[in-house]
Amino acid sequence: MNTVLVERYPVLGGVCLNVGCIPSKALLHVAAVMDEAKHLSEHGIAFGEPKVDLDALRAWKEKAVGKLTGDSRAWLERAR
Numbered sequence: 620m621n622t623v624l625v626e627r628y629p630v631l632g633g634v635c636l637n638v639g640c641i642p643s644k645a646l647l648h649v650a651a652v653m654d655e656a657k658h659l660s661e662h663g664i665a666f667g668e669p670k671v672d673l674d675a676l677r678a679w680k681e682k683a684v685g686k687l688t689g690d691s692r693a694w695l696e697r698a699r
Contacts, residue, residue, distance in 0.1 A: 624695070630685075630688045631688055631691050631695065632684075632687065632688040636684060636687050636688050636691065637684065641683065641687060642680055642683075642684055645684070646680060649676065653669050656669075
């Protein structure tokens with residue numbers, strides 16, 4: 620039996636891995652950590668205001684996405 624895989628994006632992974640779920644969850648994780656740090660002041664631990672480096676944040680998100688899409692590609696290569 621043969622299977623055809625059709626991918627919309629140049630990198631294997633579909634909408635979820637490339638532009639949807641995973642990139643969103645990575646950024647939501649950062650927001651949650653920032654919020655948790657802010658609320659620690661209620662327990663006697665205070666941090667300064669966060670400074671967001673958007674380029675570094677995007678690079679980190681892309682690295683996470685790249686790891687997962689690379690793993691998907693490697694899995695498919697082994698399945699041949």
